Amino acid sequence: MTKPVLISFKLCPFVQRSVINLLEKKVDYDIKYIDLANKPDWFLKISPFGKVPVLQVGDDVIFESAVINEYLDETSAPALHPSNPIQKAKHRSWTEFASALLVDQYGWTMAKEKTDSDKKREELISKFKILEAGLPSPVGQTLYFAGDKMHLVDTAFAPFFMRLQFLSDHKSDLNLLKDFPKIQKWSETLLSLPSVKNSVLPEVPKEYIEFIKAHHSWMGGIL
Ligand SMILES: N[C@@H](CCC(=O)N[C@@H](CS)C(=O)NCC(=O)O)C(=O)O
Structure with a gap:
């Protein structure tokens, strides 16, 4: 290749x-x-x-x-998509959903007014309810989208969870996963993987917060 x-x-x-x-x-x-x-x-x-x-x-x-x-x-091996066409199609659908979550998250962080930011936060929470209901039960200490094994769809969600983590590390009020134990477990599983940890440069957590502040959004004012 x-x-x-x-x-x-x-x-x-x-x-x-x-x-x-x-x-x-x-x-x-x-x-x-x-x-x-x-x-x-x-x-x-x-x-x-x-x-x-x-x-x-x-x-x-x-x-x-x-x-x-x-x-x-x-x-490039190993193949991370399921080979079963129905399962693969479902994973693609949820990858689309992950893209929508990233757009919502960006909108939440960049909203100029508190009312808009709160609206975006509620939209994210409504989507988490759908996501939580569709996840399998954790296997031991870990949870991936499809249970016990990582797939391509997990790579689509990990950056979203990482940004949520940056925000809640900075301000605990911004932790949106409190009421969603399965999503929380999934997020912890993904964020502990070396491939996820090493997928950003070391300065990214700090620069992510600075980026939000620099855009003078409502959230930037409370970070
Ligand atoms: N749907 C695209 C979205 C890519 C995207 O929005 N990238 C942003 C940066 S995160 C970008 O390049 N924006 C161009 C710009 O801001 O001018 C994908 O999944 O690759």
């Missing part, structure tokens, strides 16, 4: 999904960081919508994190 190059913005949760996948598969890859506030010309030439992640594989460029992850899953 040609050595892939992942184009990243270091705070981007969508890029992080692919990094987790690359680390789980022990793929030899390069990563290039860009500043989204000052996108380089070479990046704008290869990224059709000016977004990260993009994965360069030789002369080819792949965009959209879920698609990049499926490509990596098809080309």
